[in-house]
Amino acid sequence: MTRGLLIIVGWLAVMLATLGVVLPLLPTTPFLLLAAWCFARSSPHFHHWLLYRSWFGAYLRHWQQHRALPAGAKWKAVLLIVVTFAVSLWLVKLWWVRGVLLVILVALLSFMLRLPVIDREQQKTR
Numbered sequence: 001m002t003r004g005l006l007i008i009v010g011w012l013a014v015m016l017a018t019l020g021v022v023l024p025l026l027p028t029t030p031f032l033l034l035a036a037w038c039f040a041r042s043s044p045h046f047h048h049w050l051l052y053r054s055w056f057g058a059y060l061r062h063w064q065q066h067r068a069l070p071a072g073a074k075w076k077a078v079l080l081i082v083v084t085f086a087v088s089l090w091l092v093k094l095w096w097v098r099g100v101l102l103v104i105l106v107a108l109l110s111f112m113l114r115l116p117v118i119d120r121e122q123q124k125t126r
Contacts, residue, residue, distance in 0.1 A: 014050070025088075032050075036050055077112055078113070085104075
């Protein structure tokens with residue numbers, strides 16, 4: 001892939017990740033990881049921005065260093081997922097859309113609950 005294409009895909013992934021913070025069906029984490037991958041291969045400047053200047057930087061750096069979520073992040077994410085899906089389920093009136101939302105909810109929660117968590121004490125010993 002060319003450098004320009006990777007930069008475009010990286011920025012598109014950042015935009016989608018940002019939207020994913022508030023939209024229940026749009027995942028944030030995979031888009032952030034895609035953006036980090038694209039920027040690492042195309043633009044050291046944008047990669048540095050993503051890791052150290054963006055709103056998501058601390059989580060990305062933590063994931064790179066420990067391959068785990070920081071303490072408290074998992075439960076905040078699970079709570080946000082449940083709340084946004086509850087609102088969506090309440091607003092949607094079509095039974096088949098509710099069914100699809102419930103399947104996606106179960107898949108997201110099973111994914112989130114399997115992610116490892118590292119607390120502050122474990123971080124110090126690594």
